[in-house]
Amino acid sequence: MSQLKAWRAAIVHCIADPKDVGIDAAYEYFEDGILVVDGDKIHALGHAEQLLPNLPYNLSIEHHPDAIITPGFIDTHIHYPQTDMIGSYGEQLLTWLNTYTFPEESKFSDKAHARDVADRFLKELLRNGTTTALVFGTVHKVSVDAFFEASEVHNLRMICGKVMMDRNAPDYLTDTPESSYQESKELIDTWHNKGRLHYAITPRFAPTSSDEQLQLAGKLLSEYDDVYLHTHLSENKDECAWVQDLFPNSSNYLNVYDQHKLLSERSVFAHGIHLCDSEYHRLHETGSAISFCPTSNLFIGSGLFKLSKAEENNVNVGLGTDVGGGTSFSMLQTMNEAYKVIQLQNENLNPIKSLYLSTLGGAKALRLDDKIGNLAVGTEADFIILDKKATPLLDSRLALSKNIEESLFVFMTIGDDRAIQATYSAGKCVHKR
Ligand code: GUN
Ligand code: ZN
Structure with missing residues (x-):
């Protein structure tokens, strides 16, 4: 028996290490995306306009127009x-x-x-x-x-x-x-x-x-x-x-x-x-x-x-x-400090690389990348919803953001636990703010 649930929001996840493939090829971004979960696993991920026609007509979809979904x-x-x-x-x-x-x-x-x-x-x-x-x-x-x-x-x-x-x-x-x-x-x-x-x-x-x-x-x-x-x-x-x-x-x-x-x-x-x-x-x-x-x-x-x-x-x-x-x-605050550690060495830490280190890179380090670390179909549904309006400052700053990399960087710089609207583990909600 399938137990489908779906979320609609901006969705971003890493698919490779930026060091190996460059920044642009290291992630997928769905500005208006849909994540479909079947029980504890990811069932589908894609652009809303492409996925919507193929989903069961009675599937209820949780819509978060002011959020970004990422892997846990x-x-x-x-x-x-x-x-x-x-x-x-x-x-x-x-x-x-x-x-x-x-x-x-x-x-x-x-x-x-x-x-x-x-x-x-x-x-x-x-x-x-x-x-x-x-x-x-x-x-x-x-x-x-x-x-x-x-x-x-x-x-x-x-x-x-x-x-x-x-x-x-x-x-x-x-x-x-x-x-x-x-x-x-x-x-x-x-x-x-x-x-x-x-x-x-x-x-x-x-x-x-x-x-x-x-x-x-x-x-x-x-x-x-x-x-x-x-x-x-x-x-x-x-x-x-x-x-x-x-x-x-x-x-x-x-x-x-x-x-x-x-x-x-x-x-x-x-x-x-x-x-x-x-x-x-x-x-x-x-x-x-x-x-x-x-x-x-x-x-x-x-x-x-x-x-x-x-x-x-x-x-x-x-x-x-x-x-x-x-x-x-907060891993967001940890990414904030990681950026500064790299700055002090006259180098830059790209926000996609930071996202990689905190998701797929961590999963690879732990040899769990076949199960967790991104939102690939068939992997475990561990994901989070980041709220762009979590604080007045996030709201006003993100309104000026020009692209997903900038938005992620802002979350990593001024975001913390307040930015986490919900956390899902194996398809179940384990935290809601
Ligand atoms: N080295 C040995 N024990 C510890 C510990 O508890 N924390 C840290 N940071 N380093 C350690
Ligand atoms: Zn330690």
Whole structure:
């Protein structure tokens, strides 16, 4: 039984990386478009005048003359347990972790607390138009159970994992190589590929794992075809120096992970700011991805991500908020800060490239581009409705916009959660403003 529903509005989505095909060939735009959804999948997409005559006469069509429909956003790096510590003042990475992050994460040994935060976190993602995220839990197994249970309620495509951390952290927040292996395995067996959920093996970062723990993480990764590996890489200069001290036999930061067989097509490394050429090469060779987290990189004072270096080396890149190091759940605001990070390097970030990074590029980084990331027929109906009249300023500024690229750029510059009129996941409305 088909369950057709349709939306009429301006519709834009990416179909390729602008770096490969140029800006104009990287997206499709329907000024007066129709999106038809059958149950949880995209059934048709096209210009209204072409599609309308072929649709069932009794199909009701939701018309949004003042809106733009895009795919749901994909956040390739975020920490749900850091929801309540967003905006913690005055420190760079290593002191920020010790001062704010570790005490906050200790609360997630309590499953009821974890579930409360997971529910609020998911609500916040959906309010901001984010339909998929690659998410850190804490060291506590129950933190991941709570997150997946909360995600299941809304049938969201989400990826999460238990932090593995057996040294250089407070005792109350460490596991052991064996317990982290065993608990991660149990979580994979329970949650991985259950509905739309996936598991990510999640060593926090090289400094908080022993060689033994990283080796067991690599073993676990080799034991499953399609689980993810999610960690941090080369975020902060002091962190990089510490990694060299802790792992004197590695040639660079990435090489620590490489020596433990943690590089793969499903490996996502957050930040990757201070990389050398051979690290870019290895990321490319292994099909690994970087999550570019501009609000975090500016807020914690980590540095400027070199998108052009990643592009030259054909490294997959997605965009991440990195809340609570990052300062916003909004991928629109994340694109705003990404633009500035690139400006500071005397380059430009085209709005179509930003849209790509937050949708199809993220999906490619996560190897989910056959399912999500754009509005191709047959893919999952995860999409959002952006309201051009959401605020007086958006309304007046967008009235002067000459084309879709300019309109997207305005949304990315002055838009935030207020711009998200509705969010749909697998064809169902999961947020309405
Ligand atoms: N490196 C290790 N842990 C963290 C974390 O929680 N946030 C960020 N931004 N970087 C990290
Ligand atoms: Zn992070």
